[in-house]
Amino acid sequence: MNARDLSLASLPIVRVPGVAIVLVVLCMVFALTSPGFATPANIANILTQSTILLLLALPMTLMIMTEGLDLSIGAVLTFSSIVLAVTVVATGSPTLAFLAALAVGLCFGFGNGVLIAAFDIPPFITTLGTLGIAQGLSLLVTDGQSVVGIPRSIEQIYSGTLAGIPLPIIMGALAYAVTHVLLYHTRFGTYVFALGGNREALRVAGISVRGMLIRVYLFGGFMAGVAALLMTARLNSAHPTAGIGMEFDAIAAVAVGGTSFERGNGWLLGTLLGVIAVGVLRNGLNLLAVPSSAQVACIGALVIVALFIDGLRSER
Amino acid sequence: MAVVPLFELRGISKEFPGVKALDDVSFEIRAGEVHMLVGENGAGKSTLMKILCGAYRADRGSFFNNGEPVTIHDAGAARKFGIAVIFQDFTLVPYLDIAQNIFLGREFASRLPGLIDRRRIYTEAKRVLEMIGFDIDPRLPVHSLGVAQQQMVEIAKALSQDARILVMDEPTAALSDRETELLFAMIARLKAKGVAIIYISHRLSEVFDLGDRITVLRDGRKIADLLPAETTPDQLVTLMVGRPVDTTYTRPSRPSPGGVALEVKNLSGPSGFSDVNLTVRAGEIVGLCGLVGSGRTEVARAIFGADRTTAGEIRLFGDPIGGSVEDATRRGMALIPENRKTQGLALARSVGDNIVLAALRKMFPTGLFKPRRAIKAARAIIDKLRIATPTPRRPVGNLSGGNQQKVVIGKWLNADAKLFIFDEPTRGIDVGAKSEIFRLLDGLVHNGAAVLMISSEQIEIVHICDRAYVMRSGRVAGELSHRELTEANIVRLGIHQ
Numbered sequence: 001m002n003a004r005d006l007s008l009a010s011l012p013i014v015r016v017p018g019v020a021i022v023l024v025v026l027c028m029v030f031a032l033t034s035p036g037f038a039t040p041a042n043i044a045n046i047l048t049q050s051t052i053l054l055l056l057a058l059p060m061t062l063m064i065m066t067e068g069l070d071l072s073i074g075a076v077l078t079f080s081s082i083v084l085a086v087t088v089v090a091t092g093s094p095t096l097a098f099l100a101a102l103a104v105g106l107c108f109g110f111g112n113g114v115l116i117a118a119f120d121i122p123p124f125i126t127t128l129g130t131l132g133i134a135q136g137l138s139l140l141v142t143d144g145q146s147v148v149g150i151p152r153s154i155e156q157i158y159s160g161t162l163a164g165i166p167l168p169i170i171m172g173a174l175a176y177a178v179t180h181v182l183l184y185h186t187r188f189g190t191y192v193f194a195l196g197g198n199r200e201a202l203r204v205a206g207i208s209v210r211g212m213l214i215r216v217y218l219f220g221g222f223m224a225g226v227a228a229l230l231m232t233a234r235l236n237s238a239h240p241t242a243g244i245g246m247e248f249d250a251i252a253a254v255a256v257g258g259t260s261f262e263r264g265n266g267w268l269l270g271t272l273l274g275v276i277a278v279g280v281l282r283n284g285l286n287l288l289a290v291p292s293s294a295q296v297a298c299i300g301a302l303v304i305v306a307l308f309i310d311g312l313r314s315e316r
Numbered sequence: 317m318a319v320v321p322l323f324e325l326r327g328i329s330k331e332f333p334g335v336k337a338l339d340d341v342s343f344e345i346r347a348g349e350v351h352m353l354v355g356e357n358g359a360g361k362s363t364l365m366k367i368l369c370g371a372y373r374a375d376r377g378s379f380f381n382n383g384e385p386v387t388i389h390d391a392g393a394a395r396k397f398g399i400a401v402i403f404q405d406f407t408l409v410p411y412l413d414i415a416q417n418i419f420l421g422r423e424f425a426s427r428l429p430g431l432i433d434r435r436r437i438y439t440e441a442k443r444v445l446e447m448i449g450f451d452i453d454p455r456l457p458v459h460s461l462g463v464a465q466q467q468m469v470e471i472a473k474a475l476s477q478d479a480r481i482l483v484m485d486e487p488t489a490a491l492s493d494r495e496t497e498l499l500f501a502m503i504a505r506l507k508a509k510g511v512a513i514i515y516i517s518h519r520l521s522e523v524f525d526l527g528d529r530i531t532v533l534r535d536g537r538k539i540a541d542l543l544p545a546e547t548t549p550d551q552l553v554t555l556m557v558g559r560p561v562d563t564t565y566t567r568p569s570r571p572s573p574g575g576v577a578l579e580v581k582n583l584s585g586p587s588g589f590s591d592v593n594l595t596v597r598a599g600e601i602v603g604l605c606g607l608v609g610s611g612r613t614e615v616a617r618a619i620f621g622a623d624r625t626t627a628g629e630i631r632l633f634g635d636p637i638g639g640s641v642e643d644a645t646r647r648g649m650a651l652i653p654e655n656r657k658t659q660g661l662a663l664a665r666s667v668g669d670n671i672v673l674a675a676l677r678k679m680f681p682t683g684l685f686k687p688r689r690a691i692k693a694a695r696a697i698i699d700k701l702r703i704a705t706p707t708p709r710r711p712v713g714n715l716s717g718g719n720q721q722k723v724v725i726g727k728w729l730n731a732d733a734k735l736f737i738f739d740e741p742t743r744g745i746d747v748g749a750k751s752e753i754f755r756l757l758d759g760l761v762h763n764g765a766a767v768l769m770i771s772s773e774q775i776e777i778v779h780i781c782d783r784a785y786v787m788r789s790g791r792v793a794g795e796l797s798h799r800e801l802t803e804a805n806i807v808r809l810g811i812h813q
Binding site: 185187190193196198200203206207263264265266 | 369370371390391392395403407408409410411417420421423426430431434459
């Protein structure tokens, strides 16, 4: 009946999302104002630096689609990175250290998931609590000092290349591909849409809502563990305040990408574009020598502008 | 009769904290029958169906499948017996497409481990949709569909599970007459295939037209098992409410109408109506009918100032109004929306808070809220409308549907409204409360108010209105005087020629 009218509104031109417009405008502005911006080296640099954020923003998209979020993801990243560094310094085994970091991430993810799904504590409160725990543990273990003495084999994960492509970019692409398949081609992904859109639909279909929610947060913990490897490699050390505020960037990137906090309306490609937009903004502002405190304000403004454009579009 | 029922529930009891929802209810389902389940809101119909489909677990009771004792401990078990439910609150996921919704929880495995076979979902969905004669692209996301289309998706979902027992909870509540006909035709086809249908309805005509058997619940207990041929609507209603009620509410004589309260001239608007003319006088109830989607609600919203208009004029008590809700309410207009839970009430707030909500500026001109004055005003309204609440402080969400509707009306009475626009005032309200709502409307016009009432239930329009306008495709197709006001005339004007 009215299905025909609707397909008109979903024509690609009418539906250019806010994040794409924002990204194009940002690139144009920086390309004009700073000569170093539009060089292949700088673009590779932006993508490399965006990888850690991408690893956090991908699971954050799923959490936000389920009407949740993970405020602890930056702090869990930090703590995983510290455990990784401490383990590798103590044992000399990068593999063991990486597994330890993954275990830390998975533990926090599982804890978040159980508290949210089984004990019905709101995600905001739960992850605010675990944020404090992870941050506190980081400071406790390190006494506020950096952990140094990371072997070169770990450092090379960030600086190395494969077939001329920086390793972080390959890892980011892989993580995106995995999340894409997970969200759009598995039962789990289908149920993520339902967790935010209509949990009753899952219940009457005989699917465990709790089990699915726990998996969503486990996935977040896993990605935080992987991101910890990249961050430790990048800093060539572990620092107890390194991941502070990363949750803000991740949530901002998801919001810029057009994922809504209601009804399970999510868009993974939007998150990728959102992450790149945040990366471009930070990079461009760095080139223009804008202090990092002002950059945070700019990311905030970015969120508002992108959502404003999306809002204009949905006004028909 | 020595028929082994397809499925049987025996001695089902279920308690929620503080409420005995079901008390020793037995219920049997036979192949190829339409089994009507009736009762007032809160009688336990939905709870019983949720137990049947495994969404709730019964505290006590047993189940029999073809005479064999079985257990239903979760939704999967119910599905195994071919039980499928179409709930009133649809269990659809807005940002999944039609096919994904139909096969939610039953996705086909792909050859690659862990992945789902999306292509097969679409071909299977296409097949199911064709089976029920629903011509739509299964790739459309559900949030882009209308209510009737969503219901079709729900039915497709149930049938794709090879349901032997299909439960429908007030399936026609949101459907137009034409869509209802399609639904009934489908029910007939399913019956012929031997599918048993459990049909929950508040509409007596459906119960008698469609039902093979009737089960009546009241206060969590089974009151009667009936055959439609052996009972009358009046008897049925008496069983449902436990006391005799006049279903054919007769309109008391009304004094001749007074001055023009509302005059709409050549009104057109972008939301899909054009050149609408109508008048409502003080002391009369005027119906606004037509099919769902004919533009009734849109006209009402435009009159109220909630939607834009492109041409025409609206006069309230002789003076043109400015097209804003604020202006309309300040000058005595009230809109009682169709969906009282989301548009008419602040559910978590008290009865008293809701009653004073529309008159805050009038009652508290200094801007300071004075609780005692608010409670006093609320008490006056509660007494006047006989709202069943122990105290004005009770959250309005805890009241029954009929009493919630009274609170919405009371809110506007308290704000001294003189022109009331009702959009489907009896939707989701049980029979007992309906006649009370009608009495209330009568009371309003007796005190000199003017009422414009939108309703899909033609019988209600005929019984309660003095005149009616019938809309078709966004235009007023005709006006019916009290003498001409019959169901047949409404239908004749309302349908497309």
